[in-house]
Every structure is written in structure tokens, then in C-alpha cells.
Amino acid sequence: MQDTARMLPEWVYHDCPVISLLDREAALARQAELTKPTGSLGRLETLAVGLAGLQHSERPKAERAPIIIFAGDHGIAAQGVSAYPQEVTIAMLANFASGGAAISVLARELGSPLEVVDAGTLAESPMPGVVTDKPRAGTRDFSKEEALTPAELAFAYACGERAVARASSPDLLIFGEMGIGNTTTAAAIAAALLGTSPDRLAGSGTGLDPAGRDRKARVILAALAHHGLGAGNTAAERVLCAVGGLEIAAMSGAIIAAAQRRIPVVIDGFIVSVAALAAVLLNPSCRPYLIFSHRSAEQGHRLVLDALEAQPLLDLDLRLGEGSGAALALPLIRMACALHNGMATFAEAAITGRD
């Protein structure tokens, strides 16, 4: 049983719109009329039908799919939990903005606008091409103290909502993240929310060796004990204050804000899935709006996906983050819509049906 601690802005807890059963049924009926054996397009059929219900339209769309990257730094990085130094967060932020990062390349390929939000890095001044929207520079080291105050956490949720409000009438949204140390933060949050051993959730991140991964799991275990977490019965708000990350909280807020506006969200890998888990625990009505893009190579992802009863579209051993897995799945979603909307029916093609 989760306890409750409604310390976040009131909108976070508001119900998301229900799906349109009428449009869902109409889309299902259309699928049965298209010139192919029923069910032969497998998961693309369920995708298109699901989107029809969410978008309240028999003809779903996935053309306008902005990508928003939230970046944050993590005090826990001081405990040597990452293979890369902390300054890489800010350097990669610049790389996103100047077009050299993986997600920059994918955004160009997909024709998706890319917005980069500094939701809590250590950067001391605004960076070109980056929206600065943070309550503080980096979280506190959660092995020693609470990572965030309730006010800082609330600010991060509002940062996510503001980013969604800036996107101009998207069909879908993709959120991604950057932050050295954030697989440690994400594993700590997931361990606390699920009551699962950190050893099962801590992965090799950007490339820790087995000894480094063991150390990371031990750091998390000690921190959860320090904060009295780990039994899986603490409210998401309290977990996020104790061991949270600003970019993770911002994504969690953005997920809820998108669903409340009836915008489906394509969920990336481990870290975004942890943000989604927090979002679903805070506001279960957002769950139908989540499309899970891929199963990451990061070991904890499987447990988080299981907890969310999610079956991702891709399984390609990705473990980059930045929203890259979600971006890679977007063409499948677009083609699911194109097939649904563009194929001829048996009647239009004058083709005999089944014997």
C-alpha cells in the first residue's frame, strides 16, 4: 500500500481524459476491412487502434512528434557511480543544441523539433539553444541528505508541464534525458517505489565494470536504508524528494501534463520508464497514454516494464538514453498510422474476402 503525500501542484493529481470507445471501435472495424488478413499487421494494428481511442479520431496521426530533452546533474555522482565525469552533462547539452548528439541526428531524420531543457544541471549561466528552467543546480548527494526539498520537486513537475505547454499541437510527444549519474538515481527511485533490491535494478549505465556496478548497488542500498525507504510502501513524492533527480521529476510531470492534454507519449528506456512509473503511481489515469518504445539493455528496465505491464516495440540492446529509443520507434508508429489510414478496403479494391 502506497502512503499519500499530496505535496505536488494540484494539477498533477487531476484525471486524464478517458479514451473514445467510439473511435476505437470504428478503427477496429476499419482494420477488419483493409486488404490484408485480419491481424496480419500484428502490433501495428493494435497501435493504430489504440491511438484512435486516445486521439478521439478514427484516423490517428503521428506526424508532429516533438522531442524534449530534460537534463539534470546528480549529487550522487560524487560517490563514483558513473564511468564518465560529471562535466559531461553540460558538454552533452551543448552537443544536443549544436546538432552532434544521437538524438540531434534522429530529430533531423524524423523532422521532429528538438527542445533541450536544463531542468537542473550544474551550468551556472544559460546556454545557447537551451531552455533554463531549474530550481537549483544539481541535486544534493542522496547518500548523505535528501536530494530535493518538496518545493524543488514541485518546481521540477511544473518545469515538465511548462515544456508540454510550449509544444505546438503535437500528435505525440517524446521525452528524453541526460545526466551523469542518473541511472543511479533512477535505480534508487525504482527500488524504493517497487520494494525491489537495488542489486536487481542497478545496471552498468554508461559502461561500469562488474565491480563498479556492485559498488553502485551498495551505494543505493545504503542510501535507501539511510532514508528509511526500500519497503515499497513510500509515496512517490517522498521517494522523489529523498533520492530523486530534477530531470526525472520534470519528465514525470511532463508525462502527466501530456496525458491530461490527450497527447500520447512515446516512452524511451530505463530512466524515462522510471519517470513514467512515478507518474502512474501519482496519477494512474495517465497510463493508457504511454507507448513503450524499447526494452533497454540496462538490467533494471525489465523490472520497471513488468511493473507497468508494458510491452515495448523494439528490443535492440540500446542503452543510450536521450530519448533515442523512442525516436527510433517513431517511424513504426507513423507507418502504423499510414497503413491504417492509407490502405484500400476489400470493397474499394474489389477483392474477394476469405473462403
Added chain:
Amino acid sequence: MQDTARMLPEWVYHDCPVISLLDREAALARQAELTKPTGSLGRLETLAVGLAGLQHSERPKAERAPIIIFAGDHGIAAQGVSAYPQEVTIAMLANFASGGAAISVLARELGSPLEVVDAGTLAESPMPGVVTDKPRAGTRDFSKEEALTPAELAFAYACGERAVARASSPDLLIFGEMGIGNTTTAAAIAAALLGTSPDRLAGSGTGLDPAGRDRKARVILAALAHHGLGAGNTAAERVLCAVGGLEIAAMSGAIIAAAQRRIPVVIDGFIVSVAALAAVLLNPSCRPYLIFSHRSAEQGHRLVLDALEAQPLLDLDLRLGEGSGAALALPLIRMACALHNGMATFAEAAITGRD
């Protein structure tokens, strides 16, 4: 041990070019320099590196990817092995050409030219938008007699080669198929080539119920016994004459012809994979050129993929054919190339590497 029966045109047996180890190594080195943790793009990295070796270029390309559909009819359809009547083959051919089929929609989305080849349907006269290139109209019923003469089989291989020769300097090729009854033909070929029980290879095709599927497996079992096949030691040429299909043979020829021209081929589902299996048995040097796109819901596909030691990119419960699964995987291949070619290096982005 396969016997040998070199009854096909001599070119079929010619070696395909070897890969460029130099370009492969250069591509591997480049991957290690890009602004991401090494290996974090998982299978997309191996894809790009593999293509570099095949295309003899450190910067692989997947832009020009024509789709060629080969259609054929199957005498075995008279044995009631399909959920759809035989005239659907020709009707779907018209649907491909007029733009209403799944693969027509996908070709438009991908900007890929779509060529439709009548490699052996029952159509009595040429159809608009269809290349007619067939030795006969449909195969003979293989439950009663040999499906094809050696000359007809050789014609089908040449048909595949001609289609590849018509494609203008493609980076990759996608082959697809249409033919009522062709999962039965494909299962019979695979059972004979692999020495596996037809019961494990016959699937529900376009939508047979369990009783229909059992009947299909029994029809194949009896036919293999009739032709003295089934021990897995008969040459591919003899198997294809006994229980083959014209579109399957044409695709097998096209796969070899593409590989000989150093053009990688994106392999679709069960039926194209069986054509690929025959191609690899006839000419093992074509194997490196095959990129497997997806794992089909058709039950026999897994066995054929295992025999080819293939790990497909997608697993989406597809079972349509038409090259649709290969088309759906093309954006992943394109994005693998775009990432490989377009990302900044650590040096370019002035980012510190690992600790």
C-alpha cells in the same frame, strides 16, 4: 550432406564479393569516437559497421532501397490449404499496382520505388503496372506431380536476376511476395531442406484454424513422401522442382544476384526467409549480404531463422508478407547509417571521454 545438382544457370553458383575488412575496421573505429558510450546504440552499431564492410565504404548508405514484389500461384491451393480463394493473388497484384496494399503504402512512406513482377501467377494477360516474366501460369499441384521442370526453375532464377538488374544503383534491396498457397509451398521447401517435420513448419498462413493447419501439414507430409524428400539431404534444386514456387525461386535468384552485385538484401518474413535458405544452400557466399528484418508470427519462421543463424531486428507479430516487415525495418537501417555518419565525435564536440 546435401547432394549436388547444378541444374541452374551457371551464374547462380558464382562467389559473391568478400566484405571489405578495411572499411569495416574504419567504421568500428568511428563508432568508438562518436559522442555516446561505446556500444550504447546496440544493434544499430553492428548494423552500420556490417553495412560498411558490405558496401566497401566507411560511411554506409540505405537511402535508395527499391522494393520488388514477386507473385506466383500454387497448384497446391487445389488441396484447400489457404483461407483465401486463389483469385486473390491476381486481385492483390492489381492492388499493389494501384497503391492500395500495405506494401504500396509503405513504399510511399519510405520513398522507395515499388516494382511488381508476375513471376508465375494464373493471370492470362499482362496487367497494368506489372512486369510479366514467367515460364508458366502457376505451379503444378505438388501433391500429385513435380511443381516445376528444371527449365521452369531456371527461368524463375533468371527472372529474379533480371529484376535486380533493372533496379538502378540501389543501396539495399527489399524483396516481397504474394501468392495464395505460398506458406504451404514454403513450409514444404523448408521441411525438405532442413529435414524437419512439416508439422513444425506449417503455420496458420493467412488465417487457417487449427484443423486447417493440421490438414496443411498432412498434405505436405504426404507430398514429401510422394517425392522421396524429407530426409534433409536433397539438393535445393531438386527440392524446388518437386515442391517449389515460382515467386520463391525468383526471390532466391534475386537474393543471389543482389549479393553478387554487393547489394545487401533486407529479408522479410517466413516465405522470403525460405527463399534465402535455398539461396544460402545453393551459394553460401551470399549469406553475409542478408539483413533479417523481423520474426514473423508464422510458426515455421523461427526454425528457418535458426537454420540461418539469423537474429531479426523486429518482432511485432507480423504475418502479412508482401515485403512489409522488411519495409518496416528500413527506417531503423537508415537511422543506423544516419547516426553513424552524422554524429559528432568526442573530439569535434570537445567532450571528455570516460574517467
